[in-house]
Amino acid sequence: MKKILSLFAAIAMAFSLAACSTTEYQGNNSSAASESSSTAPEQEITDSSSSEMEASGSDSSEISEEQGSNILVAYFSWADNAILADDVDAVASPSVIPPGNVQQLAGWVQEETGGDLFSIRVTDPYPSDWDDCLTRANEERGDNARPELVENVENLHQYDTVFLGYPNWWYGVPMALLRFLEENDLSGKQVYLFCSHGTGGLANSVELITEAAPNAIISDSIFDCYEEEAPSSEEPIRTWVKGLGYSRWVETEAESPAAQQRQISVQFGENTVIYELNDGTAAGSLYEQLPLTIQVEDYSTNEKIFYPPQSLDTSDSPLAQAGAGTLAYYEPWGDVVFFYGDYNENPSLFELGQVISGGELVSEMSGTITMNVLELTSQEIEAMEGLAGETPLNVIRGWEKEMK
Ligand SMILES: Cc1cc2nc3c(=O)[nH]c(=O)nc-3n(C[C@H](O)[C@H](O)[C@H](O)COP(=O)(O)O)c2cc1C
CATH class of the missing domain: 2.40.100.20 (Cyclophilin)
Incomplete structure (x- = not known):
């Protein structure tokens, strides 16, 4: 494992080590889910109206009715894609214990936007052991595999904006994310990426996503976050969403x-x-x-x-x-x-x-x-x-x- 970690570290040198950052990328309810497998477990969907107002952190704000219904927050996170063994080593594999890093980031984006949350899940979950998961992910990468998904997004046409979250896996993305993009056509939709990583930053992820969704409008403003900072990134990611103009919390102090x-x-x-x-x-x-x-x-x-x-x-x-x-x-x-x-x-x-x-x-x-x-x-x-x-x-x- 140390060998693999040091490989990440070496690759990471090419990237900024800023814990959480919004990158200007330089380079080139309802239900959001539809079943594609009869054996699939229940998909977790958060309705846009279900989050509480307190999430805004402001007493003087209220929900904008306009926001949310056209926003999808789709994400992949290891914790949603692993069968937790009883003896899982929580120290060696911290992000496999729910909530996963990207899962948490996605939750805050959902709360801020009022959009619908969709967890991208594979039918054959990954090992909860860190080394075994790395091995399988690397094999899938080598095979250019497209792991089968539990389900796809229902009524995708209702969304014109998609926040897409993922972890950096092997300098790129989990192959399931590519399957998701190939099965859920984001053409013409405005897409905002957010990523968590173990010092490797965005690596090749944006190129891979762009290739898999060539007609999506992928914003240059990308939120990325070092894995250990993810649990404390609520404020930065909410600020990012607000800065993009997608917060559903609007100030109503008309008299001021x-x-x-x-x-x-x-x-x-x-x-x-x-x-x-x-x-x-x-x-x-x-x-x-x-x-x-x-x-x-x-x-x-x-x-x-x-x-x-x-x-x-x-x-x-x-x-x-x-x-x-x-x-x-x-x-x-x-x-x-x-x-x-x-x-x-x-x-x-x-x-x-x-x-x-x-x-x-x-x-x-x-x-x-x-x-x-x-x-x-x-x-x-x-x-x-x-x-x-x-x-x-x-x-x-x-x-x-x-x-x-
Ligand atoms: C299979 C696998 C491959 C990974 N590959 C990389 C990598 O190449 N570079 C990197 O910086 N981090 C890598 N990581 C670390 C994750 O990107 C990081 O822990 C992220 O925060 C995990 O998010 P999650 O908990 O939502 O899955 C990898 C993690 C896993 C499980």
Whole structure:
């Protein structure tokens, strides 16, 4: 076994070792199941309406009725494809004990999207012993085998979006995944891949999937996750799904448009500067940490910086474009930067947002600042847009009083 593991390790050197990442791939209810074998055990299907609202983690959100019914979350996981022997070695073969790594990831994607869950299962399950499973999987790979499946997806035509999860098996995919793709035509459907691996990353999996489903629209945004990080990857994979625009949880704070636009206030002394955050993941991470009372420091002649308590998730965030008024995050140091002068673009510098009011005050920031989610009325926002870049919040509030 050690030999095989070291082989994985050697191959892994070619890949990023980031525990969980969203890759921009560079390279080239209902029931979702229909029986194809009369001896098949019951397929586990999660109805899109069955998950609880709490899954969103937000009290102020509600289910969008639109989302979910057209989304299929199909996955292969060893734990769903093994007969557990009584003496299975849970240390040597951890992911064979349910829930499997990909199984867990798929569950979170299902909860976030409200889609239908489909476990790809073979009629002849794999050994639960790690070495034996590796051997059989390798034989199947060598034979270019297509293991028979318990069932296929019923009413596949109802889905236009498919999240497809799999483990890296022998630098590629379990051969059953190819059988699945050949028997369940994903042509014309939008497909998002998520993968768990033992340091080998995506390896050849995307090429193999693309070959087996040549007419599927496979997104370049792929979530991959190191096996030991899979059980704690709920937040990153939900963030990925949200970033793709498939979360079924929608904010309903209509009376708080500023919050929807993610505007924040930065207060120091009598001064207030207002920023509008972009919709990137890093801006989202900062937004979630508010309110913050924190020390700001001078850096160089064009920056005020602070270190947020938690690092920001840059997996889907734009790079900062040089210019005063930018709120940015420098990932190597983990600091948030208020720019008040020009700066050089940098591949590790991510834009969080832009100043919309009080930009001229940024250079005076010092000491303790308080950052807050901004709760404004639509009148205040309109006023602010008209006076952007010049007007501190207290003036706008005064203006609004005059209007009344
Ligand atoms: C048969 C088999 C082959 C594997 N081959 C690889 C590999 O080539 N590279 C790699 O990084 N991990 C490999 N792994 C590790 C799995 O990708 C990893 O443990 C994954 O998290 C398992 O997900 P699961 O629990 O949902 O099956 C292999 C695992 C098995 C069982």
